[in-house]
Amino acid sequence: MALRVPRRRFRLRVNRGVAIKDGVLFMGTTDGHVLALRATDGHVLWNVVGVLDPRNTFFSMAPLVYHNAVIIGAANGDWGGRGYVVALDAATGKRLWVWFTVPAPGELGNSSWSGDSWKRGGAAAWGGLTLDPRHGTLYVDTGNPSPITWARCAAAQTCIPIR
Amino acid sequence: MGSVRRGANLYSDSMIALDITGRLPRIRWYNQFITIYVTNMAYPSITFYAANPSGTLNETPLEEILGIDARLNVPVGIAVH
Numbered sequence: 001m002a003l004r005v006p007r008r009r010f011r012l013r014v015n016r017g018v019a020i021k022d023g024v025l026f027m028g029t030t031d032g033h034v035l036a037l038r039a040t041d042g043h044v045l046w047n048v049v050g051v052l053d054p055r056n057t058f059f060s061m062a063p064l065v066y067h068n069a070v071i072i073g074a075a076n077g078d079w080g081g082r083g084y085v086v087a088l089d090a091a092t093g094k095r096l097w098v099w100f101t102v103p104a105p106g107e108l109g110n111s112s113w114s115g116d117s118w119k120r121g122g123a124a125a126w127g128g129l130t131l132d133p134r135h136g137t138l139y140v141d142t143g144n145p146s147p148i149t150w151a152r153c154a155a156a157q158t159c160i161p162i163r
Numbered sequence: 164m165g166s167v168r169r170g171a172n173l174y175s176d177s178m179i180a181l182d183i184t185g186r187l188p189r190i191r192w193y194n195q196f197i198t199i200y201v202t203n204m205a206y207p208s209i210t211f212y213a214a215n216p217s218g219t220l221n222e223t224p225l226e227e228i229l230g231i232d233a234r235l236n237v238p239v240g241i242a243v244h
Contacts, residue, residue: 128207136184141204
C-alpha cells in the first residue's frame with residue numbers, strides 16, 4: 001500500500017498548553033519541534049525536532065516534565081504514523097527515549113496486528129498525558145488504530161475492557 | 164481499504180500505565196476499550212488518590228467516564244451521561 005503524506009508542513013494551529021519548571025517553559029509545535037524558553041523573557045534555550053518523521057507527525061499536546069525529562073506524545077494516527085511518546089533532556093533537548101504505542105515484532109502485543117500493519121498502526125497519544133509523580137507512573141491514552149476498521153468496532157455491543 | 168484488519172491492535176484505544184522511574188519506560192498495565200465506535204481517548208486521564216481505591220478517569224467520545232483502580236488495573240465504574 002502506498003502511503004500518501006503531505007508535502008508541506010502541517011498548517012494546523014493547535015496548542016493545548018505548555019509545561020514550566022524552574023523558570024523554563026517547554027512547548028511542542030505543530031511542525032514537530034519542542035522548544036525550551038526562558039519564562040521571564042522568552043529567550044530560546046533550545047529548539048529541536050522532537051518528532052521522528054516531520055512529514056506526518058506533529059505536537060499539539062502540553063508536555064510534562066518529570067525530573068530531567070520533558071515528555072510529550074506525538075500526533076500522527078490519521079496520517080499513516082505509528083504512535084509514540086518521546087522524552088527529551090530538559091537541559092539540552094537531547095532525546096532520552098521513545099516509547100511506541102504499537103509494539104514492534106518481538107514485543108508483547110505485536111501479534112495483535114496482522115502483517116506489517118503495525119508500522120502505520122496509529123494509536124497516537126495526541127490529547128495529553130497524565131503523570132503520577134508519587135509513583136513515577138505516566139498514563140498514556142491512545143487513539144484509534146489506523147486506518148480505522150469499523151467492522152472491528154461493530155462486533156462489540158458494549159464497552160469491553162480487554163486484558 | 165477493502166479488507167478487515169483482524170486483531171486487538173494493541174495498544175490502540177487504550178489507557179496505558181507506564182513506569183518511568185527507570186532508564187526506559189515499562190508497561191505496568193493497560194486497558195483497551197472498544198465500544199460500538201472507536202474509543203479514541205482524546206483527553207488526558209484524571210488521576211486521584213483515595214483511601215480505596217485511587218484511580219484514573221477518562222472520557223470517551225460516547226460520553227462515558229471510565230474509572231480504573233490505578234494499582235490493580237481493575238475497572239471501578241463506567242458512567243454514561
